[in-house]
Amino acid sequence: MKILVSDNLHRAGIRLLKKVADVEIATGLNEEELIEKIRDKDAILVRSATKVTANVIAAAKNLKVIGRAGIGVDNIDLKAATRRGIVVVNAPGASTITVAEHTIGLILSLARNIPFADASLKSGKWEKKKFLGKELKGKTLGVIGTGRIGSQVIKKAKAFEMNIIAYDPYVPEKLAKSLGIEIVTLNEIYKRSDFITVHVPLTDQTRHLIDRKAISKMKKGVCIINCARGGVVDEDALLDGLKSGKVGGAALDVFEKEPALENPLLKQKRFIATPHLGASTEEAQRYASTIACEEVIKVLQNKPALNVVNMPGLSAEAMESLGDYIGLANLLGGFCVQLLKGSITSIQVTYCGKLADDEGLNVLTNSIIKGLLSPILTGGVNLLNASVLAKNRGIKITESRREEVERFDNMIILDVKAGRYNIQVKGSVVGEEKRIVGIESYSVDLIPRGKMLLVKHEDRPGMIGKVATLLGENRINIGAMQVGRKKVGGTQLMVLNVDHEISEDVLSEIKDIKGVKKVQVVEL
Numbered sequence: 474m475k476i477l478v479s480d481n482l483h484r485a486g487i488r489l490l491k492k493v494a495d496v497e498i499a500t501g502l503n504e505e506e507l508i509e510k511i512r513d514k515d516a517i518l519v520r521s522a523t524k525v526t527a528n529v530i531a532a533a534k535n536l537k538v539i540g541r542a543g544i545g546v547d548n549i550d551l552k553a554a555t556r557r558g559i560v561v562v563n564a565p566g567a568s569t570i571t572v573a574e575h576t577i578g579l580i581l582s583l584a585r586n587i588p589f590a591d592a593s594l595k596s597g598k599w600e601k602k603k604f605l606g607k608e609l610k611g612k613t614l615g616v617i618g619t620g621r622i623g624s625q626v627i628k629k630a631k632a633f634e635m636n637i638i639a640y641d642p643y644v645p646e647k648l649a650k651s652l653g654i655e656i657v658t659l660n661e662i663y664k665r666s667d668f669i670t671v672h673v674p675l676t677d678q679t680r681h682l683i684d685r686k687a688i689s690k691m692k693k694g695v696c697i698i699n700c701a702r703g704g705v706v707d708e709d710a711l712l713d714g715l716k717s718g719k720v721g722g723a724a725l726d727v728f729e730k731e732p733a734l735e736n737p738l739l740k741q742k743r744f745i746a747t748p749h750l751g752a753s754t755e756e757a758q759r760y761a762s763t764i765a766c767e768e769v770i771k772v773l774q775n776k777p778a779l780n781v782v783n784m785p786g787l788s789a790e791a792m793e794s795l796g797d798y799i800g801l802a803n804l805l806g807g808f809c810v811q812l813l814k815g816s817i818t819s820i821q822v823t824y825c826g827k828l829a830d831d832e833g834l835n836v837l838t839n840s841i842i843k844g845l846l847s848p849i850l851t852g853g854v855n856l857l858n859a860s861v862l863a864k865n866r867g868i869k870i871t872e873s874r875r876e877e878v879e880r881f882d883n884m885i886i887l888d889v890k891a892g893r894y895n896i897q898v899k900g901s902v903v904g905e906e907k908r909i910v911g912i913e914s915y916s917v918d919l920i921p922r923g924k925m926l927l928v929k930h931e932d933r934p935g936m937i938g939k940v941a942t943l944l945g946e947n948r949i950n951i952g953a954m955q956v957g958r959k960k961v962g963g964t965q966l967m968v969l970n971v972d973h974e975i976s977e978d979v980l981s982e983i984k985d986i987k988g989v990k991k992v993q994v995v996e997l
């Protein structure tokens with residue numbers, strides 16, 4: 474067997490590869506050179522520099538697997554690989570411990586003024602009194618996001634006898650309890666914490682999670698740490714917080730714009746910056762390399778790999794027949810997760826009509842779960858591992874099939890439970906169009922695309938007009954409208970596709986209309 478390593482990979486992984494194959498190491502190749510090198514190779518190992526394009530994949534006649542020593546696979550043409558039946562594997566979680574340790578390092582640096590005292594002494598001053606620090610013992614640490622890294626930070630902070638509180642609305646109670654700490658609301662985190670550290674992905678929901686309003690709710694002198702993604706903390710708000718003294722110290726490893734050489738925070742007192750070093754350790758590189766190489770070897774030896782990113786296992790025929798339903802399933806998951814609050818506890822999927830006897834329905838269920846979990850988890854949710862990830866989070870998954878179906882020849886009925894809330898959404902592929910045809914027990918016929926406003930209101934004259942007028946007054950254009958009701962004079966569900974952002978103020982105004990019962994926004 475022949476393997477090409479085309480980026481600088483830690484030698485530990487390469488040693489593993491050499492035990493099973495001939496390994497050629499050639500870095501810094503352009504596309505033409507890569508095409509030449511890859512022709513006879515069974516596998517290629519890359520980090521982020523090598524671009525494994527469709528042209529490269531087309532030339533790689535023997536290629537069975539592409540290994541990425543890291544998490545992101547933007548540099549690999551996944552579609553081209555999948556079409557050719559080439560498995561793509563990666564190494565998520567390789568830097569978990571490293572990032573958690575960096576976070577603890579920054580917390581200690583803030584508590585004991587280490588970088589500030591270092592700079593002062595090196596500038597010729599002996600300012601013992603100025604840098605009076607504080608112990609971590611007994612201080613409250615607020616952890617936002619208790620996934621891989623957040624839970625490791627918790628584990629390490631326990632050793633410092635900190636009082637740890639955490640917020641993660643998507644972690645089931647049982648799993649959260651196993652962390653052995655107090656799970657609280659976001660407001661409690663802000664109100665009670667001496668140190669606040671964020672470990673969430675950057676999503677529409679978490680962008681500027683720590684903003685002016687959040688900072689205003691915090692204790693005076695709070696220290697804020699971000700080793701997650703630039704943008705989770707609003708840097709302007711943080712700068713003002715530091716200037717006013719409301720924020721007693723901050724440490725960022727990640728910035729909204731990187732490299733952050735011109736960032737005004739760099740000139741601010743009691744601010745620590747590291748240049749996106751969170752994952753930069755010899756060990757994290759070693760793990761990324763060994764995990765990716767082990768996965769590549771598993772694929773080459775026909776053993777099940779854990780971190781498969783694509784789904785080349787599905788035959789071309791099955792892929793062809795399920796293509797649109799995979800997209801629909803993903804949309805249904807993405808739609809539901811935005812309507813539910815709290816951690817998902819169970820998912821029930823019913824495949825109806827002509828879908829009932831289709832092969833490969835597990836791919837559809839995984840696509841639903843991918844839609845449900847992708848906005849919550851950091852990368853790595855794919856059509857193969859989605860149900861495993863869901864089960865690891867304590868989510869119960871059940872599938873059933875039903876021959877008969879109302880109105881359509883195919884339908885996916887998705888029931889999702891999150892704590893005491895549950896929602897049912899029905900979807901169908903009509904022609905080549907993916908549609909949502911039922912929400913709870915309301916019949917609708919909705920193209921799930923863009924921004925959607927869902928308003929539940931009393932079924933009486935004038936209600937639709939009031940909402941539409943309010944939107945018009947706020948220059949929000951309505952692209953399409955759907956209404957559904959169970960009985961005349963009961964509750965009606967109105968779904969509007971809108972072309973513009975709906976601000977919190979406009980949402981509150983809609984909620985205040987007499988007869989309006991519930992207002993929600995979904996964006997796909």
Ligand code: NAD
Pocket residue numbers: 566568569572617618619620621622623640641642643644672673674675678679700701702726727749750751752753848849850851852
């Ligand atoms: P993860 O997917 O394991 O965990 C993320 C957690 O955030 C999940 O438990 C999820 O439920 C939770 N979450 C999602 N939305 C939330 C919200 N609105 N409020 C509260 N919790 C929410 O991810 P991870 O591997 O622990 O990574 C955490 C962060 O660290 C990510 O942003 C990742 O990109 C970043 N990261 C940074 C570096 C670095 O070099 N600094 C390296 C690796 C990862």
